[in-house]
Amino acid sequence: MGQVEDALRYLRRWQSDEARQLAETLARVAPGGPVPEELRLSLAGAKRRMPISPVLDENTGILRLIMGPSPDVVFRAFEIGADAHRGSIFLIDNLVKKDYIMGLLEVLVVRLRQEELPSQGQALQHFLEQRALTNHEVNRNDNMGELVEAALSGDSILLLDGLTVGLGVSTRGWEHRQPAEPVAEPVVRGPKEGFTETLAVNLALIRRRVKDERLRVEHRRIGTHTGTDILMIHLAGLATPEVVAEVGRRLDRIQIDGVLESGYLEELIEDHPFSPFPQVRATERPDVVAADLLEGRVAVLTDGTPHVLLMPHTFTGAMQAAEDYYQRWPMASFLRSLRYLFLLVALLGPSTYIAMTTFHHEMIPTSLLIGLMAAREGVPFPALVEALMMEFTFEALREAGVRLPKPVGQAISIVGALVIGESAVRAGLISPVMVIVVSITAIASFVIPFFSMGLAIRLLRFGMMLLAGTLGFYGLVIGLLAVAIHLASLRSFGVPYLTPIMPPTAEDMKDLMIRAPWWFMRRRPREFPVGNRVRQRQNAGPQTPGKGGGP
Amino acid sequence: MNRTLRISGGLYACLLATYMHAAQLLFLPATLVGIARQEAWLSVLLDAVVTTLVGIFIGWICLQFGRRSAAQAARSAMGKAVGGLGGLIYTTYALWVSSLVLRDVQEFTTIVLLPGTPGLVVAGAMGAVALYAVWSGLEPLARIAFPTLIGTIMTMLILPVLLYPEYGLLHIDPFLSRGIGPVLEASLVSAPWFGEIILVFTLVPYLSRPGEVYRWTAIGTIGAALVVTEILVLTLLVFGPVLPSRMMFASYTLLQQISLAEIIERIELTFVVIWLATMFVKVGFYLYAAAEATTDSLGLRSHRVPAAVLAVMAVALAQIWPGVIPLVTSAGSPIYILVHNLWEGGIILIFLIAALVLRARSRVSAHA
Numbered sequence: 001m002g003q004v005e006d007a008l009r010y011l012r013r014w015q016s017d018e019a020r021q022l023a024e025t026l027a028r029v030a031p032g033g034p035v036p037e038e039l040r041l042s043l044a045g046a047k048r049r050m051p052i053s054p055v056l057d058e059n060t061g062i063l064r065l066i067m068g069p070s071p072d073v074v075f076r077a078f079e080i081g082a083d084a085h086r087g088s089i090f091l092i093d094n095l096v097k098k099d100y101i102m103g104l105l106e107v108l109v110v111r112l113r114q115e116e117l118p119s120q121g122q123a124l125q126h127f128l129e130q131r132a133l134t135n136h137e138v139n140r141n142d143n144m145g146e147l148v149e150a151a152l153s154g155d156s157i158l159l160l161d162g163l164t165v166g167l168g169v170s171t172r173g174w175e176h177r178q179p180a181e182p183v184a185e186p187v188v189r190g191p192k193e194g195f196t197e198t199l200a201v202n203l204a205l206i207r208r209r210v211k212d213e214r215l216r217v218e219h220r221r222i223g224t225h226t227g228t229d230i231l232m233i234h235l236a237g238l239a240t241p242e243v244v245a246e247v248g249r250r251l252d253r254i255q256i257d258g259v260l261e262s263g264y265l266e267e268l269i270e271d272h273p274f275s276p277f278p279q280v281r282a283t284e285r286p287d288v289v290a291a292d293l294l295e296g297r298v299a300v301l302t303d304g305t306p307h308v309l310l311m312p313h314t315f316t317g318a319m320q321a322a323e324d325y326y327q328r329w330p331m332a333s334f335l336r337s338l339r340y341l342f343l344l345v346a347l348l349g350p351s352t353y354i355a356m357t358t359f360h361h362e363m364i365p366t367s368l369l370i371g372l373m374a375a376r377e378g379v380p381f382p383a384l385v386e387a388l389m390m391e392f393t394f395e396a397l398r399e400a401g402v403r404l405p406k407p408v409g410q411a412i413s414i415v416g417a418l419v420i421g422e423s424a425v426r427a428g429l430i431s432p433v434m435v436i437v438v439s440i441t442a443i444a445s446f447v448i449p450f451f452s453m454g455l456a457i458r459l460l461r462f463g464m465m466l467l468a469g470t471l472g473f474y475g476l477v478i479g480l481l482a483v484a485i486h487l488a489s490l491r492s493f494g495v496p497y498l499t500p501i502m503p504p505t506a507e508d509m510k511d512l513m514i515r516a517p518w519w520f521m522r523r524r525p526r527e528f529p530v531g532n533r534v535r536q537r538q539n540a541g542p543q544t545p546g547k548g549g550g551p
Numbered sequence: 552m553n554r555t556l557r558i559s560g561g562l563y564a565c566l567l568a569t570y571m572h573a574a575q576l577l578f579l580p581a582t583l584v585g586i587a588r589q590e591a592w593l594s595v596l597l598d599a600v601v602t603t604l605v606g607i608f609i610g611w612i613c614l615q616f617g618r619r620s621a622a623q624a625a626r627s628a629m630g631k632a633v634g635g636l637g638g639l640i641y642t643t644y645a646l647w648v649s650s651l652v653l654r655d656v657q658e659f660t661t662i663v664l665l666p667g668t669p670g671l672v673v674a675g676a677m678g679a680v681a682l683y684a685v686w687s688g689l690e691p692l693a694r695i696a697f698p699t700l701i702g703t704i705m706t707m708l709i710l711p712v713l714l715y716p717e718y719g720l721l722h723i724d725p726f727l728s729r730g731i732g733p734v735l736e737a738s739l740v741s742a743p744w745f746g747e748i749i750l751v752f753t754l755v756p757y758l759s760r761p762g763e764v765y766r767w768t769a770i771g772t773i774g775a776a777l778v779v780t781e782i783l784v785l786t787l788l789v790f791g792p793v794l795p796s797r798m799m800f801a802s803y804t805l806l807q808q809i810s811l812a813e814i815i816e817r818i819e820l821t822f823v824v825i826w827l828a829t830m831f832v833k834v835g836f837y838l839y840a841a842a843e844a845t846t847d848s849l850g851l852r853s854h855r856v857p858a859a860v861l862a863v864m865a866v867a868l869a870q871i872w873p874g875v876i877p878l879v880t881s882a883g884s885p886i887y888i889l890v891h892n893l894w895e896g897g898i899i900l901i902f903l904i905a906a907l908v909l910r911a912r913s914r915v916s917a918h919a
Binding site: 363364474489498 | 559561562660664665668672673676677680683684687688690691692694695697698817818820823824827828831835
């Protein structure tokens with residue numbers, strides 16, 4: 001069993017108590033017998049303290065033990081140079097691009113076959129870095145831990161006899177989705193590119209939009225098992241250093257076994273974990289990230305997901321859609337005002353109906369009241385129960401529609417519309433007015449551009465309905481005040497969540513319910529104390545030619 | 552309790568104006584019109600002038616305390632026992648008023664909005680949300696006060712237009728036919744309500760620029776008085792000088808008169824929503840003041856437990872107080888006015904002594 005003997009030799013060369021203990025345990029393994037999993041785990045746990053041996057076989061032996069018998073772990077041995085210097089490439093299949101490997105091997109085996117390689121370790125390393133591998137990005141790995149992590153990230157590790165470092169050659173490349181229009185954030189006018197699951201592609205999409213050397217990118221690896229690559233991005237000079245530092249601190253505090261989606265990070269870094277309101281924005285759109293970077297926010301990219309986190313995030317930010325800034329301002333302002341109106345409908349639609357029909361008939365004009373009562377005649381449930389049944393059914397239908405495959409999802413929609421709606425009315429279980437109210441509310445909840453905010457509103461709607469059903473308008477006021485107090489006490493990375501409404505910032509009101517013309521928004525929002533607040537020069541508005549002037 | 556919190560002068564004035572006018576709006580018109588008839592609005596303006604001066608004086612006292620709360624300063628100036636007692640007198644005042652306000656809300660809601668609903672449920676619901684606000688701190692309360700006041704201002708701008716068809720200019724004629732006497736008498740009745748200015752003892756330490764305390768206090772007080780004055784004038788214009796004093800909620804009845812082109816009508820509940828919000832701000836702020844004063848007087852670390860206890864007490868007390876008619880009637884009785892004014896004046900006196908002691912001490916140490 002060669003790998004065990006090589007590993008034993010490695011451990012005996014590594015002078016430490018830990019190595020001695022590991023060697024004793026390894027020595028007890030029967031020749032040809034299986035290596036106990038506990039021993040492999042102990043070796044993996046010690047990998048960051050394990051130096052690189054100058055003997056190639058010892059390194060490959062210990063690496064084989066650490067990595068286990070996985071079929072995608074590849075060690076490709078070769079000889080380079082005129083004196084047939086022994087070497088090996090350690091890589092993980094499918095995480096590397098085959099063309100890169102072919103190129104690398106061609107350089108090492110073919111081009112260098114006549115070369116006299118230096119025998120000294122330092123000189124050999126210098127030769128490879130400076131003369132042989134000039135077409136590749138090369139990183140030095142000083143211990144087995146770094147080496148394994150680099151291989152698991154898609155690097156190919158070059159190990160040579162006599163070399164006490166592993167040279168990680170960047171050969172990353174795997175099958176990935178091409179940038180496509182984000183399903184959850186489509187636009188009529190605007191870029192149709194969305195982020196993908198590949199971190200490098202996502203970073204490139206941002207770089208393409210922000211061609212500025214001040215774009216700072218900080219790398220972190222989070223997740224003891226997943227080792228997920230995280231990039232924290234901001235524009236130096238625009239983002240507040242305190243916010244940048246705070247985001248970094250919160251990311252550094254995370255100790256978790258795995259990060260499979262940016263939602264993990266969102267929950268781990270937000271200010272108020274028990275709030276239903278999202279305090280970090282997630283987007284799939286590179287243009288949204290670029291715009292937010294230009295306003296001094298910080299972006300966090302997570303490998304393996306197209307959802308990029310943006311912070312600080314405010315309530316009003318959730319009501320802004322990317323397209324608001326691409327359409328002409330009168331239309332954008334109208335649509336945004338409509339959104340705020342329908343936000344209220346989404347939150348209070350059914351509860352207002354319940355309160356009015358149950359407690360405050362005097363508010364309804366007599367003719368309408370007679371109509372409503374006639375429609376409700378025969379309905380065996382109070383308005384609250386009726387509304388709750390409809391809302392729960394609708395939420396279930398929506399959830400089913402999202403989870404099911406598209407063709408089946410359409411069938412569910414038909415079932416929902418025809419069977420639940422029409423049949424329930426005919427059966428006298430619900431009134432037609434309630435169907436209208438729930439439908440309008442459903443449409444209203446889709447008007448909110450940021451999906452997580454829509455979810456929060458949907459959740460709160462049920463509480464409002466219960467309050468309206470028990471205490472009428474008084475209950476609604478109590479519920480609204482509780483929500484308002486909650487919102488007023490929220491902060492996202494130090495920024496008040498309700499800014500610029502509360503505390504009021506007159507200057508930022510031009511991008512609130514009304515989206516002012518671009519030439520009028522001369523300065524960046526005041527909500528973030530950015531270094532340079534000037535967005536464009538003065539008098540940047542379009543200049544019409546004078547009488548008789550102009551072409 | 553976040554002692555490092557600072558609120559801007561604007562928010563300070565918003566909170567002051569909101570808590571000052573909230574209860575007055577619904578209950579004061581009937582009482583004042585009963586005494587001063589068509590000149591009732593003058594009594595409010597008279598009170599506003601006096602209250603502004605008192606507010607400025609309180610501001611001066613607070614400036615002597617620096618960033619300390621009045622209760623902290625009293626404890627430091629007069630010792631744990633006497634100073635603490637002074638702070639607790641302030642607590643009882645804030646608790647008493649907050650329970651009265653809760654009772655007002657309870658009465659109005661169970662009579663007008665939700666007949667048959669247990670009053671405890673109504674007061675308990677508002678008490679619970681007010682407690683949540685107190686736990687969240689003064690900042691959210693001040694922020695809520697801003698849109699609430701905006702709502703009130705919008706109402707005040709729209710109301711004269713909406714009620715225009717109902718006006719009777721002769722209703723406010725003749726002017727001062729009975730002399731200034733009834734106006735002065737009515738101003739005495741409303742004095743206890745304006746005496747609530749003493750709650751700025753809680754607000755001033757949080758003001759971001761303490762030097763501006765005089766200006767913002769004056770703006771807040773005059774703002775509150777203007778709102779009440781307008782409602783009084785509109786009530787008189789619509790109902791005349793006799794009817795309002797026989798109404799339980801004169802200003803609510805006023806809102807019910809809105810009927811413009813037979814389209815804009817039955818909208819009084821919209822205004823009630825704003826009024827309930829202002830009452831909530833008032834209850835929340837008074838509970839906050841009571842909780843802070845208790846915490847500082849007893850030398851406690853957190854205000855959360857005292858706030859919870861005080862909220863329960865306020866809701867319980869609200870169940871003990873008599874109904875709206877005895878409340879409105881007693882508001883005009885000399886004993887009520889005297890006790891109330893003595894209580895408010897006493898609190899000012901306690902903190903004035905504390906301020907003078909601290910001032911004297913600082914002078915002695917400066918000489919030394």
